Structures are given as C-alpha cells and as structure tokens.
Amino acid sequence: MSKKFVALSSVFLMLCSFASQAALITYSYANLDSSFDASDSLLDYYNSQTPVASMTVSEFDMEGTFDDSIMKVTFSFDLASDVLFETFAGLDAGFGAEIYVNGVLGFDSSDDLWWSKKWNSSDVVSFEQFLSAGTNTIDVVWAEECCGGLSSIAFSTPLNGGDLTLLSLSSLGDIEASAPSAPVSVNAPGTVGVLAISLLAIIRLRKNI
Numbered sequence: 001m002s003k004k005f006v007a008l009s010s011v012f013l014m015l016c017s018f019a020s021q022a023a024l025i026t027y028s029y030a031n032l033d034s035s036f037d038a039s040d041s042l043l044d045y046y047n048s049q050t051p052v053a054s055m056t057v058s059e060f061d062m063e064g065t066f067d068d069s070i071m072k073v074t075f076s077f078d079l080a081s082d083v084l085f086e087t088f089a090g091l092d093a094g095f096g097a098e099i100y101v102n103g104v105l106g107f108d109s110s111d112d113l114w115w116s117k118k119w120n121s122s123d124v125v126s127f128e129q130f131l132s133a134g135t136n137t138i139d140v141v142w143a144e145e146c147c148g149g150l151s152s153i154a155f156s157t158p159l160n161g162g163d164l165t166l167l168s169l170s171s172l173g174d175i176e177a178s179a180p181s182a183p184v185s186v187n188a189p190g191t192v193g194v195l196a197i198s199l200l201a202i203i204r205l206r207k208n209i
Contacts, residue, residue, distance in 0.1 A: 023077040023172035028054035029069045032143065036070075038095040038110055042141045046070050059168035062117070065092045065148035073153055076137040079174040085136075086128035086156045088164065090115035092149035093142035099127040100139040113142070117150060119164060 030049035037045075049070070055062075060073055091097055091113050099107035107127040115121040140153055153167040159175040 023075070023169050023176065024077040025060060025073065025167065025169060025172075027057050027063065027071070027073050029061060029066050029071040032068045032070060032145075034106055036095075036143070038096040038143065040054050041105075042070060042096065042098045042143055043072075043100060043105075043139065045143075046072055046141055046169050056063070056083060059166065059170075060151075060153045061166045061168070062152055065144050067141075067146050067148045069145065069148070069153075070095075070143040071142065073140045073167075074137060075153075075167060075172065076135055076178050078135050079131055079133050080176075081133050082130055083157055084128065085131045085160055086126055087140065088119070088124055088156070089140050089142070089151070089155075090117065090119060090121065090125045091140075091142045091151045092144055092147070093151075094141035094145040097125055097140065097142035099125065101127070101129050101131070102137055103139075114149065115151075117152075118189050119154070122144040 028051045030046060030051045033049075035048075052066075052069070052203055060075075065071060075091075076133045087099055087101075089097060089099065092115070093113040095112075096110035097107070097113060098105060098109075106129060107125060109125060111123075113125065115122045115123045118124075142151075154164050155167060155171075156162055156164050159178045160171070
C-alpha cells in the first residue's frame with residue numbers, strides 16, 4: 001500500500017469527521033412490573049429497568065405503544081444559536097407522560113392521555129423552552145397499561161416558520177441547516193485549520209513519493 005494512498009485515505013476519514021454530530025432519534029421500551037408506581041418519576045422507573053428493545057428510527061409518527069410498558073423517545077440535534085423550541089407529543093399514555101430537556105424535567109402529567117390521533121386534541125402534551133447553541137437532547141417518556149394506540153411526536157420553532165413539524169431526522173436536519181451560522185463547526189472546532197494542515201501533509205508526501 002503506497003504512502004500516497006494511506007495519506008489520501010486518512011484525510012478522507014478526517015474530512016468525514018468534520019461534519020457536525022448528526023441528529024439522532026431513538027425509541028425504546030421496557031415492561032411494567034409490580035414495582036411500578038405511576039405517581040413516581042417515569043424516567044427514574046424506566047432507568048431502573050432493562051429495555052426490551054431499543055432502536056434508532058428515522059421518524060416518530062404513528063408508532064405503536066406497547067401494553068403494560070413504559071416508552072421513551074430520545075432525540076438530539078445541534079443548534080448554532082439560541083432558539084425557542086416547543087415539543088408536542090400525541091400519546092396513548094394511561095399512566096401519564098414526562099418531557100425532559102437536556103436532562104431537566106419540563107413537563108409532568110399523571111393523567112390518562114389519549115390524543116385520538118388528532119393534533120388538536122386536548123390530550124396532546126407540549127413543552128416550550130429556549131434551547132442554547134450546541135447539542136440539545138429531549139426525552140419524552142410515557143407509560144401505558146393496555147390497548148396501546150399509535151403515538152406521534154412533533155415540534156415547532158421559528159427556524160421552521162413556527163409550523164407543527166413531525167419529528168424526523170430530515171426535519172431536525174432542516175432546522176440545523178436553517179439556523180443562523182450553520183452548525184457545521186459546533187462540534188468540530190478548528191475545521192479550517194485542520195483541513196489546511198491535512199492538505200499541506202498531502203503536498204509534502206507527494207514531493208517525497
């Protein structure tokens with residue numbers, strides 16, 4: 001294998017790492033057992049259990065809710081500047097729901113929630129907060145006893161014109177790209193400098209080959 005090939009491969013991998021952290025959505029659930037108490041923290045209970053399944057999804061729209069289970073959707077994304085962000089959750093949650101923003105509880109309800117697959121339902125839960133520049137993570141946790149219905153999550157922000165937008169990797173990518181000072185360098189400081197050094201290394205290697 002030539003030095004030139006190794007150098008070019010290394011630079012290619014380095015350039016790939018310059019992109020900001022990609023948006024991520026995960027969906028997981030665990031079974032309810034006799035220790036479950038709906039009046040306690042749902043997230044604490046979830047964290048005390050072993051998830052039955054955990055998966056990365058490209059969107060969360062009309063996804064099934066499992067009987068006698070506690071569900072959690074976590075999504076994270078990058079912002080280049082502070083912005084107002086509102087999370088909406090249409091759930092089948094007989095034991096209520098919680099919304100956490102960067103690990104801090106923002107919404108908590110123990111009501112029996114069923115949104116009837118309509119965003120104008122009074123059982124749709126939401127929480128609005130200013131998010132800071134950088135990586136932000138939001139957790140939606142809910143529990144259901146029986147008859148698990150379909151659930152969806154959406155959001156709204158001035159970055160998407162204030163429209164109710166279904167949660168997906170594509171829609172999160174859109175707000176990352178539309179933010180002032182696109183967040184390419186949020187998680188990759190010094191990108192230009194590293195790129196210049198890498199290109200210089202190639203030039204020097206070519207002279208020595």
